[in-house]
Amino acid sequence: MSTPKVLHITARDNPSLQRLRKLSQDAAAYRKLGSVWLEGDHLARALLQRGQQPTLAVVSEAAYAEPALRELADAAPRVLVLPLALFKSISGLESPAQIGFEVAHVAGLSPLKGVDxxxxxxxxxxxxxxxxxxxxxxxxxxxxxxxxxxxxxxxxxxxxxxxxxxxxxxxxxxxxxxxxxxxxxxxxxxxxxxxxxxxxxxxxxxxxxxxxxxxxxxxxxxxxxxxxxxxxxxxxxxxxxxxxxxxxxxxxxxxxxxxx
Incomplete structure (x- = not known):
């Protein structure tokens, strides 16, 4: 696995964070923006277990200091490390999971024939x-x-x-x-x-x-x-x-x- 590009972000108006706020707050935003926000280590691990890859990981400073969560975040080519207060601004949960992936969304799929x-x-x-x-x-x-x-x-x-x-x-x-x-x-x-x-x-x-x-x-x-x-x-x-x-x-x- 290649070494990810890690950026420490402190600006609330960072374009990536603005996009993630839209994805977490608007149920249909993924259709316009072409990506999906997966919050929490369970969803992140489920994605990797299926052989799929994120485009971006976002993690709080405290979470990135934990070896297991750091390894999970480093599965993405880009990692944004945020203060917890800033991570909360993009979270859709009352108790933020402090890690999430952004994943490309494939639109326009057609139904497969003959499968359950x-x-x-x-x-x-x-x-x-x-x-x-x-x-x-x-x-x-x-x-x-x-x-x-x-x-x-x-x-x-x-x-x-x-x-x-x-x-x-x-x-x-x-x-x-x-x-x-x-x-x-x-x-x-x-x-x-x-x-x-x-x-x-x-x-x-x-x-x-x-x-x-x-x-x-x-x-x-x-x-x-x-x-x-x-x-x-x-x-x-x-x-x-x-x-x-x-x-x-x-x-x-x-x-x-x-x-x-």
């Missing part, structure tokens, strides 16, 4: 989106396809909820229902009115699971494209499950049948 996928239909809650990304990665789904109106996949809140799952997935945003027609995959949705129950249904593989808006469910134009709907048994009598919980159950059942 998850479709997010206008999900609004960043925690739900990040949770579903974690489940997708854990259960062997290779890509997540977000329709227009879904929470920004690379926002700081979704990144934190995803806990590193982003780096093992192909993530495509801004799609319309008709963009899914070329997937060469059967689409599956859940419904409380479905005749088939999840645990009694032989699921197609590969497939694309469709997860709908927290309050409105799957939009009609997308539901019409689903060749299969299944119900999740709820013997406790609740009206419905949180979409993150429902997704985990469905993706697990797909993985279980795939490995059986």
């Amino acid at each position: 996928s998850v479709v997010l239909d206008r999900l609004q809650d960043a925690g739900n989106v990040g949770t579903i990304l974690r489940s997708a990665a854990a259960f062997g789904f290779r890509q997540v396809l977000a329709l227009k109106g879904t929470a920004a996949l690379w926002s700081a809140k979704v990144l934190r909820a995803g806990m590193g799952a982003h780096f093992g997935l192909r993530l495509v945003e801004g799609l319309a229902p008709e963009d899914l027609d070329g997937l060469d995959l059967p689409l599956i949705a859940t419904s409380s009115h479905a005749q088939s129950q999840l645990h009694q249904t032989r699921l197609p593989s590969p497939c694309a699971w469709v997860m709908g808006h927290e309050g409105q469910g799957v939009q009609p134009a997308l539901m019409q494209r689903c060749g299969l709907t299944v119900g999740i048994p709820q013997p406790g009598g609740e009206e419905s499950l949180n979409v993150g919980s429902a997704a985990a159950i469905c993706l697990y059942e797909s993985a279980r049948q795939r490995l059986a």
